[in-house]
Amino acid sequence: MSIERRNFTKFYLVVPLHHISRTASLQLVQMSSSMKKKVLHNRVNRDELKEQLSNSKEARTTLSFYKYYHIKNPSFFRDYLYYEWSDLGVLGRIYVAGEGVNGQMSVPSSNFEAFKKKMAEVLFLNGIRLNVAIEDDGKSFFKLAIKVRNKIVADGLNDDSFDVTDKGTHVNAEQFNTLTDDPNTILIDMRNHYESEVGYFEGAILPEEATFRELLPNAIDNYKDQKNKKVVMYCTGGIRCEKASAYFKHNGFEQVYQLDGGIIEYARQVEEQGLKNKFKGKNFVFDERLGERISNEIVSNCHQCGKPCDSHTNCANDACHLLFIQCEDCRKEHEGCCSNLCNEFIKKPEEEQKELRKTTEFNGTKFGKGRYKAHKGGLLG
Numbered sequence: 001m002s003i004e005r006r007n008f009t010k011f012y013l014v015v016p017l018h019h020i021s022r023t024a025s026l027q028l029v030q031m032s033s034s035m036k037k038k039v040l041h042n043r044v045n046r047d048e049l050k051e052q053l054s055n056s057k058e059a060r061t062t063l064s065f066y067k068y069y070h071i072k073n074p075s076f077f078r079d080y081l082y083y084e085w086s087d088l089g090v091l092g093r094i095y096v097a098g099e100g101v102n103g104q105m106s107v108p109s110s111n112f113e114a115f116k117k118k119m120a121e122v123l124f125l126n127g128i129r130l131n132v133a134i135e136d137d138g139k140s141f142f143k144l145a146i147k148v149r150n151k152i153v154a155d156g157l158n159d160d161s162f163d164v165t166d167k168g169t170h171v172n173a174e175q176f177n178t179l180t181d182d183p184n185t186i187l188i189d190m191r192n193h194y195e196s197e198v199g200y201f202e203g204a205i206l207p208e209e210a211t212f213r214e215l216l217p218n219a220i221d222n223y224k225d226q227k228n229k230k231v232v233m234y235c236t237g238g239i240r241c242e243k244a245s246a247y248f249k250h251n252g253f254e255q256v257y258q259l260d261g262g263i264i265e266y267a268r269q270v271e272e273q274g275l276k277n278k279f280k281g282k283n284f285v286f287d288e289r290l291g292e293r294i295s296n297e298i299v300s301n302c303h304q305c306g307k308p309c310d311s312h313t314n315c316a317n318d319a320c321h322l323l324f325i326q327c328e329d330c331r332k333e334h335e336g337c338c339s340n341l342c343n344e345f346i347k348k349p350e351e352e353q354k355e356l357r358k359t360t361e362f363n364g365t366k367f368g369k370g371r372y373k374a375h376k377g378g379l380l381g
């Protein structure tokens, strides 16, 4: 047996080779030793990376995708993706779990075709839809982080307790418009409060909860007497509705529909097919952009002065980092901070800040609903 063959066999035992094409698996065998040598994590600090990206003139394409699929060896698959994608200059936040993969990222536009080719080498990702961003300045992500998690969405559901494959019917933008024209249809926004605050579909129920984990059981409970009505649900890119719709069906709702590809794909279809746009405002996204404008209406207000505004920001005090809505005037006045407490804090000497950090509570003071830590690492899509 040749060395290559032996390596291949050895590799076959640990690697879920059936996930990827034969060409890719042969490449994998060859790269196995270099994979061990290569550093498969980002090691440059955050500020430096941010600086690099803001100075870069490179055109980048922001996109997201997800796929539920039984991945046998998530850590190996994670390393494989990191190895392949870091060479292509991919930046973003990707979660890999035994149940699948969920990624939000940006790819140098010049490498987009090469990236698609790499995707196709992973058999279960071959041909899947990539949700490409509408508003893109190429500055959506500044590093590549691929993480292994238990689940690809933190939904708080016990998947063994219901049939996750018995999902709601996927509908496209046109079907969504028709269904929601019917006043008897229950339309539910499956996103968190801070997301729907800056943009939503006309007539949608906008839950007040700050997390999906809390939102889902409450939504079931609120509509338990209307199980014979049509229920249509939507989220950013469709992933949250995959299990939420199955959970609704498990709870006795008979006609459950979900918007295929979420708001991102809806906006694309509306534009492409010249359909009526029923989405108002901005689509909140989990990257540096924090939102994509879908319509010109501004549906929310600055949390500080109350004037119409839909620009989210993170508090300039890193110890707080609260995600909130702040207008340009307030940004100047409060120097990007959410409160006087934070503004005073960032002006103190570094040593004093270090000490104060230990005892000071910054968030959620006047913005009770505002413990929006999502941007820092929410498992959403």
Ligand SMILES: [Zn+2]
Binding pocket: 302, 303, 304, 305, 306, 307, 326, 327, 328, 329, 330, 331
């Ligand atoms: Zn303001």
Ligand SMILES: [Zn+2]
Binding pocket: 315, 316, 317, 320, 321, 322, 337, 338, 339, 342, 362
């Ligand atoms: Zn703050």
